[in-house]
Amino acid sequence: LQVPHAPSQPLAANESRRFTNKHSKKALKASLTLGILLGMFFVAWLPFFVTNVAQAVCGCVPAGFFDVLTWLGYCNSTMNPIIYPLFMRDFKRAMGKFLPCCRRSAEPRPSAISLSMRNSHSGPRAATSLKNVL
16 A cells, blocks of 8 residues: 655745745856956955055055056956956846847847937837826
8 A cells, every 4th residue: 555655845845946046046156256356356456555555655666566566457457348248148148239249140230220219218118107007
């Protein structure tokens, strides 16, 4: 005599767990991206600021070394547009719409008219009044 095995968790709980896992992965990826961006910022700019304070206190920092640290900080600004597309799919899609080098061949190129219509808010609009919504 066998008793039918009932599922240990109801379907709603399983869906909720899947929903939580999906958002946990997104939060983890966002945290990773933010950690990389902040880490790069500190690696690039912290030596500059420490040297700047040392220069103000003792005046013992050579000008060439100070220039190298300044350019290291500038390189951080160059790294941001590289880091964002590597870790953020939405950013990559948005850039692909406007930069010809990042666009896939199947995607249509936005015309200047459609861009100006979108930016000028003069095109057709969706009804937003309460009367039209009801």
